Amino acid sequence: MKLTLPRLIELPQTSYELAEPPKPAAGQKLSDRPVLSLEERHGTAPSDAAETRRSESPLREAVPAGRPLFLQEADGSWSWLPAALSAPTPDAASLSARSRAAASPHAAGNLDSPPDSAVRALALPNSLQRDASPDPLADLDGPPDAAVPAMALPASMRLDELPPLPAGCPWLLLLGDDGEPCGCVSAAAALEELRQSFRRLRAGFEATLETVDSAITVINADSEVIAWTGEAERMFGIRREEIMGHPADAFFQKERLQVLRALTTGEVLRAAQHQPRPDMHAVIHARPIELGGERIGAVAAEQDITSQIRLNQQLFRMTAKMQHLERKVERLDPSGADPFSAIRGGSPAVRASVETARKLASAKAPVLLLGESGVGKELYARAIHDAGPGPDAPFIAINCGAISPTLFESELFGYERGAFSGADPRGRKGKLDLAAGGTLLLDEVGEMPLELQVKLLRVLQERTFYAVGGTTLRRADCRILAATNRDLLAMIADGRFREDLYYRLSVVTLDIPPLRERTGDVYELLPAFLSEFALLYGRFIEACPHEVVQRLAAYDWPGNIRELRGAAERLVLLATDGVIRMEHLPPRLLQEMGREGTLVKEGAPPAAAPVRSWTGAPPAPAEAASGGPVSGGPSPGGSVSGGPAFGGPPPSGPAPGGPSLGGPVSGYGYGSHPLPPARWPDSPEDYERERIRRLLEAERGNKKAVARQLGISRATLYNRMKKLGMPL
Ligand SMILES: Nc1ncnc2c1ncn2[C@@H]1O[C@H](COP(=O)(O)OP(=O)(O)OP(=O)(O)O)[C@@H](O)[C@H]1O
CATH class of the missing domain: 3.40.50.300 (P-loop containing nucleotide triphosphate hydrolases)
Incomplete structure (x- = not known):
């Protein structure tokens, strides 16, 4: 928001050119120096310049008492002469005494001897007095002894860009686009304007928070809640007046507070799914608030997606039912189905x-x-x-x-x-x-x-x-x-x-042909496999980022489509929050990427963004899938597990960017067989065991069907099960 500094006073009503002061003759006292020439540029000239020149205090006479007087140096800098205001009925003797005491040629208060170098003096009009700001000198401890550097700012400057004011200068000179003074404002008036702007901004901020249909929590650097919306009240059953100003972890389990994690680690979380309460599903975003490189708080926004999840569940059941019926129909009338339809790939x-x-x-x-x-x-x-x-x-x-x-x-x-x-x-x-x-x-x-x-x-x-x-x-x-x-x-x-x-x-x-000779097929096979496994495991896959798809398309696929299928299954299983991320890719793909960097193969559609090179080690499955659904209900000590970004899977990497693989992978909400992340295996054998177990469950113990799904023979399946210590 751009808040222009208010031009409280239009300048200049009166402006004077200061002539080069004659050097004092030898033995001549400073106060005896000839007076300066004053040449009117705007407004009324002193009645008689020659007379003024002779007068003891021409500037004071020309500049009505009580007006701020700005002096401009040859280098363009400005100073403010407070004494012009300070002594409506000056005591010439004391002014002279002060000026003599001051070493600076800018000795203030001495209107008899304005600064030698000043080339221009600007006096503000009497109308200044109507300014609601207090007497600019009232706050000073007695009259100042020297001209104070004045701040000259572009009139169009944003209030939040205001630099610190020089000490003792209660005025700001405003410069127009041409660099010429066009007004001034008192520091007090600027402060008032800032106060009003802040109130307006806060009103806008609060209205925005309430308009967005999310439970929003903002905490400060001390992790105290400084914003808590009506939707947050509804979702977590905590009233604003109860929580505002209190540390968020007094109400929720510290380790599950995503907003706190954002504050302490600077992590940004985008669109992670979690369950703040057993009967509720939410999508959460969280990020730290930074100012000038410093982390000063964090914000979390959560959206209740329970109804979407329920719809997805229904859709999932309907899809499963439909597929079941389709298979039945195919069996009754095989002539209707194309036996080659299972072979995907348009290459x-x-x-x-x-x-x-x-x-x-x-x-x-x-x-x-x-x-x-x-x-x-x-x-x-x-x-x-x-x-x-x-x-x-x-x-x-x-x-x-x-x-x-x-x-x-x-x-x-x-x-x-x-x-x-x-x-x-x-x-x-x-x-x-x-x-x-x-x-x-x-x-x-x-x-x-x-x-x-x-x-x-x-x-x-x-x-x-x-x-x-x-x-x-x-x-x-x-x-x-x-x-x-x-x-x-x-x-x-x-x-x-x-x-x-x-x-x-x-x-x-x-x-x-091998897959590497027809990488374009990856773009068709991948969504099909993701859909298949999302349905099998009852996962809702929101998106597969472009960089992941690109990486898959660029890989060499020694294991061909069976390997791609396995990778898709892994992605579905690891994307517990519905978002597939780069680090969910099989380690061998990431390692190869580290070696090769960007690689786009012939046959792949043009890349929207280069494949990011990856050097970090992929997370262990257990790590990548920790978090997950949050158990609700009050925790010991009155805190509740599951709160604003409270819980949910921890972000395991930067948010994906770029276009996704056609949005949600169709229709797989939380199905009847969600894989609880807590049970995610942490060794390849556990993974294989779990995979076979799930397939057996899905195929009601039919080993032939399971072997087919795994792309191995029944004998090999038996061998594997025996090796894995599974009951045959
Ligand atoms: N074009 C394709 N479209 C969809 N799925 C495919 C395609 N090609 C292979 N698959 C899948 O990839 C997996 C491996 O396929 P399959 O077992 O037929 O390969 P294979 O060449 O017989 O392997 P192997 O030589 O090891 O026996 C299976 O799950 C299969 O369904």
Whole structure:
């Protein structure tokens, strides 16, 4: 707010040019010096300049008593001659005595000898007396003895820019845009104006606080509450008169007071979610108040978002219901759904591979799916299967790398009763039998033992096989798809893979490109995965900042889409306040970023902002997720846990900036399975255990479905669960 200094008095009514004073002759006393020439510039001239020159006190006569008199030096500086005011009926003798006593040529009070160097004198009009300010000299301890440096300020100066006034100068000279004096104001009047401005400002401030629909708390440097709005009264049930002027921590738990944290650490918190009371959800912002580099207080603003959260919960339930129904409808009428819709990515490479896969769906020929780990080979295989045989046809996947060579044959071909010791006495069907009428996917086919490769070749050629220990020839009535991330031709050259099997399997090959060759797909895959996990964990993800998306798009993705999916899951789990932050990214991404700095890949949309380089260590999961919902209710000693920015997750880094990934990740309010941050694991094993546990819960114990979600085989899932000490 710009508050212009008031021009209480317009200048100049009378202005005088002071002639160069003649030097006193030798032996001449100061008081005997010839008087100065006074030349009128404005207003009425002294009646007779020559007479004035001869008069004993021309300046005093020319300048009516009681007016402030400003003198300007040759260097442009101003001083104020208080004696012009001080002695309406001056005692010439005493003035002279004082002036003689004063060493300065500016000896004040001596109107007989104005300063030698002054080039201009400005006298203020009598109307000055109407100024409500008191007599400017009244506050001085007796008449001053010297001209006082006067403050000359631009008339347009803001009141809050007012510099400290020189001691003993109760007047401020105001200068217009041209640098010429245009008025003056007494210090007392300026103070009054400041007081009024402050009152106006405070009225505006209080009205603003009440207009904003938030519970606002302001504390001073001593952590005393200096502002407490009506909404704060409503949210926390504490009346203004009870809390104002008291330390905030007398009412709330100190360690949960975000406003106090902002004061002590200078942290800025933006849009963090928390629960000030068990029945209430709020979004909180907090920041320190700084003045001249000093922290003088802090402010917190909280908004009650309980109704939005409730709506989100409803939306979440409806979405879950809708998805459930969609799946049911798809099962009843599979013709309606596109089996390839699960394969996301608009890059030409993905579109081309999907088109090829579509063409292959109707035939029964083997297909060899090639691509790095996690590119989606199994997803493609499933889509090819779904687009082929009927809805009830089985899809059986076997991970050739995860089964020990001794068990492999019985896994693939099954075994007859009593085939070997330790076997199920009733015998067991192999994967080829289980896949009858459907599809068998031989995942990681490059890992298949050589001796089994011969047997598989026979199956492919003759479509028949024997179960282990069996004598009856069985029909292999399934489509065989194979997938590998190995270079099979190199393996053939090394004698580790049979050439004849290779040519049998690769009647058609489908190359699936790695994610780093189609980074544009990250922009499509990421929101889809964030949505999926937000729904799974019942989290509301407000936004994914652009810099996070950019970092993800710039990463090399050795683990491809499986790794991206895992990163998205981590982001959802760590963004306890609904905001994804840079430090929520997996450490390897941050480390690589530290090494590489900014990196934007081909295929990524143009960046709105450069990726910030990161050198700090990422927080431990436990650290990043501490805080969270606040338990309400009074605490011992009458304080309440959960207050203005009271609690809520501590900010784990600077607020994200820049555009977000299309705003809220749709419809995932607090769902029925919120992950309490307190239970956030602090080791990778705990994390994996918790992840599997949650998926099992979501899939009602269906391990096949969980394995699919994790992108691993059921056998691998069992292995992992066993290693993690989980009940099987
Ligand atoms: N284009 C895609 N769109 C959506 N999800 C995908 C896509 N590609 C892969 N995924 C997901 O990534 C994960 C890994 O995919 P998948 O298991 O099919 O990869 P893979 O190539 O078979 O891996 P591996 O070689 O390790 O067996 C799965 O969760 C899968 O759903």
